[in-house]
Amino acid sequence: MEITLKNLNAGYIINKKEKNIITENLNYTFESGKFHFLAGVSGSGKSTLLETMCLLIKRISGEVLFDNKLIDDKKNLKEFRNSSGIMLQYTEKQFFNNTIKEEIVFNLKRNKLDNKEINKKLKEVLYLLNIDKKLLKASPFEISGGQKRTIALASIIITSPKILFLDEPTAGLDFESKNIFMKTIKELNKNSNITIIQSSHILDDIIEYGDNVFIVNKNKKYTYGKPKDLLFSKSILEEYNLIEPEIYKYIEELKKLGIGNLDNISNSNELIQRIFY
Secondary structure (H helix, E strand, O other), X not given: OOEEEEEEEEEEEOOOOOEEEEEEEEEEEEOOOOEEEEEOOOOOOHHHHHHHHOOOOOOOEEEEEEOOEEOOOHHHHHHHHHHEEEEOOOHHHHOOOOOHHHHHHHHHHHOOOOHHHHHHHHHHHHHHOOOOHHHHHOOOOOOOHHHHHHHHHHHHHOOOOOEEEEEOOOOOOOHHHHHHHHHHHHHHHHHHOOEEEEEOOOHXXXXXHXXXXXXXXXXXXXXXXXXXXXXXXXXXXXXXXXXXXXXHHHHHHHHXXXXXXXXXXXXXXXXXXXXXX
């Protein structure tokens, strides 16, 4: 699924006369099947933009389209809702079922699918996300933070969305759980052709996993392009008040030591392979 912004002003309507515009006159297309990131410092508007695109916040003006259809047109809205999944920070705090199985299949039951189809989809999502079926009888409130985030993702993926909107989905996770979650998302993007739009402040994740990055700042400026083209640029980092990615710092230091052939590196594992093997 493709998302297009046309002269979009996103922000908050305070009253009839007062509006707080966060991002202004945005024109951009989030290409179908790609992994897109929204980047920017805290308060830059990336979460506001994400929530506007998936209709959690009403836009101030302009248009949001999916596959060239107006997203909030009544005849299109149901199709968009049925084709999209939304995962906000700490989505697992919205759990309310007694078991993990009930949590994962909740939306399917709400849509009145029969048990045979529900069990088929459940089996598929357990395999896809590498979830041990022994967990199904456990309480979703008594598992680790990483497992909770995976279960939250499973409850979305089981509905077969064409696009995922993710707002800082790894917030609060430890390093290992974050990496597992991000690799899972990337595999979904590659193998299932799901369009992903994710807000993040972790630039190294954007470089490693992203196809494109859209950067916003508090001055209502924006830019977009390939992650390494922008996030390895000192001028862009300075203009948008972003801290240099760790991988960029490592590469620059190694170049000072005379180590070459470090182009096209996107993560520390690739860097180690290039140096030692």
